[in-house]
Amino acid sequence: MEILITTNPLTWYEALIRVIAAVLVGALVGIDREYKNRPAGLRTHSLVCLGSTVVAILEGLIVLQLLGTPGAGEVGMSIGRISAQVVSGIGFLGAGTIFVAQKKVSGLTTAAGLWNVACLGLMIGFGYYWLALIVAGLITIVLVLFQKVIRVNTVKRVEVRFTNRASALPFINAYMHQKHIEVLDVDFHIENFRDAEAPEQNVYTNLYTLHLPPGLSYADMVMQLTQNKDIQVVRTRNV
Numbered sequence: 001m002e003i004l005i006t007t008n009p010l011t012w013y014e015a016l017i018r019v020i021a022a023v024l025v026g027a028l029v030g031i032d033r034e035y036k037n038r039p040a041g042l043r044t045h046s047l048v049c050l051g052s053t054v055v056a057i058l059e060g061l062i063v064l065q066l067l068g069t070p071g072a073g074e075v076g077m078s079i080g081r082i083s084a085q086v087v088s089g090i091g092f093l094g095a096g097t098i099f100v101a102q103k104k105v106s107g108l109t110t111a112a113g114l115w116n117v118a119c120l121g122l123m124i125g126f127g128y129y130w131l132a133l134i135v136a137g138l139i140t141i142v143l144v145l146f147q148k149v150i151r152v153n154t155v156k157r158v159e160v161r162f163t164n165r166a167s168a169l170p171f172i173n174a175y176m177h178q179k180h181i182e183v184l185d186v187d188f189h190i191e192n193f194r195d196a197e198a199p200e201q202n203v204y205t206n207l208y209t210l211h212l213p214p215g216l217s218y219a220d221m222v223m224q225l226t227q228n229k230d231i232q233v234v235r236t237r238n239v
Contacts, residue, residue: 010064014127015057022046022053022124025136026117032143038110039097048093048114049121052086056125059083083122090118113143155184156218158208160225161233165204168230172206175225179216185209203232 026049027042034041059082094111116139123132162168176183187207212218218236225234 010057010061018053018057018124018127018129019050021129021132022049022121025049025120025124025132028136029113029117029120029139029143032140033110033113039107040093040110040114045114045117048090049117049124052090052118052121053125055086056083056122060126083125086118086122087115090115109143113139155209155211157237158210158218158221159205159233159235159237160208160231161203161205162228162231163201163203164230165202168204168228169206171228172225172231179221180213181216181221182211182213183208184211207237 023046026046029049030040030042030045033045059080062082094114097107097110097114116135120132120136120139123135160172162172175181185208189205189207191203191205192201212221222234222236225231
């Protein structure tokens with residue numbers, strides 16, 4: 001059986017359209033990261049998408065050149081090997097956006113966005129414009145709308161510092177019960193302060209491990225607890 005292979009050389013204006021589309025699609029995803037002041041923003045996402053597109057165009061040109069060379073049927077080709085290095089190599093750039101501070105991991109969403117943008121660049125480089133645009137729209141929906149529409153209250157530790165135990169503690173317990181807050185664990189700590197101008201006073205610190213019900217945010221809980229005059233400090237911590 002004889003297989004006929006035809007080659008359609010990539011013109012310069014087609015390549016130009018692809019690289020311009022890569023910059024625009026990368027910017028579309030990067031705008032959200034830039035707005036939220038993340039480590040990788042508008043320029044980084046545009047450059048990653050553009051670089052991936054250039055690699056895909058280069059690989060396509062190499063394949064077309066080999067297919068148009070006399071005796072190419074006797075040459076073994078592994079299509080996709082160069083593009084595969086983009087998918088694996090973007091992990092180094094993504095790892096640079098992930099950092100750990102005070103036992104909190106940040107930058108995972110940005111790293112995932114960079115990886116997706118690299119894949120979009122490959123898609124555009126191979127000429128799948130509309131599919132890349134649709135995928136870019138879905139990525140934008142995930143980044144922008146999911147956080148606003150779907151709210152998930154994770155388990156956190158909330159530190160509450162108060163002075164008058166007889167007044168503050170019943171207020172805290174009543175608030176937890178009224179708001180249907182699930183208390184998973186409580187740690188206690190007592191400090192004794194002695195001041196020459198003031199009587200001896202105990203400062204109590206309760207460290208709660210909580211899970212909030214839907215509709216109640218940790219920011220709202222902190223604001224509402226601080227309304228009690230005996231509560232000095234309310235702040236959240238990561239588990």
